[in-house]
Amino acid sequence: MHTPPLVMTRATKRFGAFTAVSDLSLTVPEGAIIGFLGPNGAGKSTSLRMALGVMQPDTGSISLFGKPPEIATLKRVGFLPEERGLYKKMTTRATIEHFARLKGLTARDARARAIELLDMSGLGEFKSTRISKLSKGMAQKVQILSTLAHRPDFLILDEPFSGLDPVNQQVLEDLIRAEHERGATILFSTHVMEHAERLCDRIVMMARGRKVFDGTLDDAFSSLGRGARIAVTEGFDLAGALAPSGFEAHRAPENGPGDAWRISLPRGAGAQDALRAAIEAGAPIVGFAPEEARLRDVFVSLVGEADAAALRESETGEAA
């Protein structure tokens, strides 16, 4: 049986009176892609820094490939920090080469790998360009390549999509899938739920330093009650009309034609059943949409509206 790349056991980290991470237990099994989700300030980066041994937990323990985090073990890890940074006066090739050598590659291998990665990612013509001359997105790409250069067994990516345009976000998604196919275990943090939906086979959600969910995507969606949206002519009481059929309806805030209502679907009932009940109740229907569950909704249902607002702020900030 293989040793999990990362095991965090009841790890807590406080900064003065503020508890950044509280009692976090997390196991990252070999070969997994795990999304570490939550709004800014949820404790994701602190957890990852503890996982890497950059910070020590106040209580609890961290095990990286079965050992406390130490430089020898970290050679098997590729880490992309949230706050990006490279030596601005170094060339792209020298940068990747330098970080690859720090991770144990020989000078010759590091150089060959740097050239290979730059060619592969479309930056081949910028091999001798200084980082300061690159665009922000290109520099970020170079940093990601530096993280991958030594072919790590375990990739820890802190907000890897942050700052990338949609095209490069897709390129990075492809890169993460390729690394996963190569055999790497991947743990990445994000506050953009869509990336996790597309990439992960398991997610860990954090809010206010605490883990609020740890499971597969299916687990996440099944935890959320499904629903449907029905819009009726203004003034019609859909809640009263559907009550005899056993459907619960609440006014939804969305703008659109008529009054919008959200219908909670009881276990075993589908959106079509709710629509049928409304028609049979004589509701003047002007709109209908079955509700597709999203991770965002799961997060909202788990942490409540306050933390959901924080998540929205994170996403808005990112978009800006």
Next chain:
Amino acid sequence: MRNVYLIFRRDYLGYVKAWGFWLSLAAVPLFMLIGGTFAVFAAKSSPVRYYAVVEPASIFASAIEAEFVQDDEAVNQQARDLAATMDLPTEHQVALESTDAATPRKFVLVPAPASSIDALRPYLMGERLVSGPLGDKPLFAVFIPSTDGTSLEYWSDDVNVGTLRAVASNAMRRLSRQDALSEAGLGPDFLAEVDANALKVPAHRIRAVAEQTTTGSKVTMADKAPVYVAGGLAYFLWLMIFSIIQYLLMGTIEERSNKIFDTLLTSVKLTELLAGKLLAVFAVTSTMMVSWGLFAFGASLFATSQIPGGASLLSPFLAAFANPSIIMPGLISFLLGYVMYGMIFMALGSLCDTIQEAQTLLSPMMILLMLPMFAIFIAFQDPGSPIIDIASWIPIFTPFLLILRMPHNPPMWEIMAQMVIMAATALTILWLATKVYRAGAIHGAGIGDLGGVFKRMFKGKV
């Protein structure tokens, strides 16, 4: 060690590839060359000027001319005295003593073309020329006795050149003495003879009996060279630390502002990172200092090759430099001093986000470094001073003062004790600086929040 090397390599190449490094490297030799050339050129190109003395009896003129001769003889005597302190082969000693060390005369006496200042005005203002051994030239200056006979007036269009007037003043003083001696019935050389008969006070170096039997007691350059070498080494250490302040303060700002620390600290240990960076700055400054030193050494070799037996001038210094009792404690003090000061500056640099923040630290750092500089001056003049004895036990002064005291053979227990104190201080600073660096690099503690720095240094795990 590999990680230390890789950090060292990156930082070193980063510094060396900057054009400012090459500018600094070239600046010192260039300025030395320009300065030296300028001095030689200034001496050689200084024009020969004509002067005249308005007096029929030529008494004052003869006195001034005699004073010039006396001055030349004094310069030559100084050169002979210096040669006497060196262990030169006899033929070189003789050659050096016979060399005329005085610069060629720059003021030549010519007959006064007129006797009144009004008549002399056109000559002094360059409107008319006077004839002399070097052809026709303007009259640079003229001496005219005042009507009441109490002064010898100096007239010139350029009063900034004071040499001629100074020589004339000395000549008048000498003349006055001679007149007084003459009135007293004594010959003009009376005072010189009296001076010559005064008891000499030769310097002797006390040595162990056996040593004195072989080397004698005469004070030579070999006795003074160790002090100069130790002084040079202490000053070199000071200069090196002074020149690294900027490198070490600024060196971590790039990593802190570019947020590279987390990436680095998942690849190398903090101690490896610090060691690599400290070594890189040491290598950068060493590269500069060694380059400048080699240039200075080459220039010295060239200069001494122009003097008979000049190569022998360097031998006492080379011997002092090769003396293990000076150079070994010197090197140890040098390295410990570098680590002590280097770590302080690097730790402070790790708390700065911007160059402006680092610059605010430069002034207090400079002031801190001026204290050892004063101590070096005092110790060089008087190494046995009680204040130097006391200061040499204070760790921030020890690296410099121990080096300076070595030629004076301080007790062995003092050397050992001071080295132990220095090593203990260096280790303490290393420990504290690592904590400060960690607080700055990992927790982002800043120079504006020293309370936070201390809290992060000593409270909780990092």
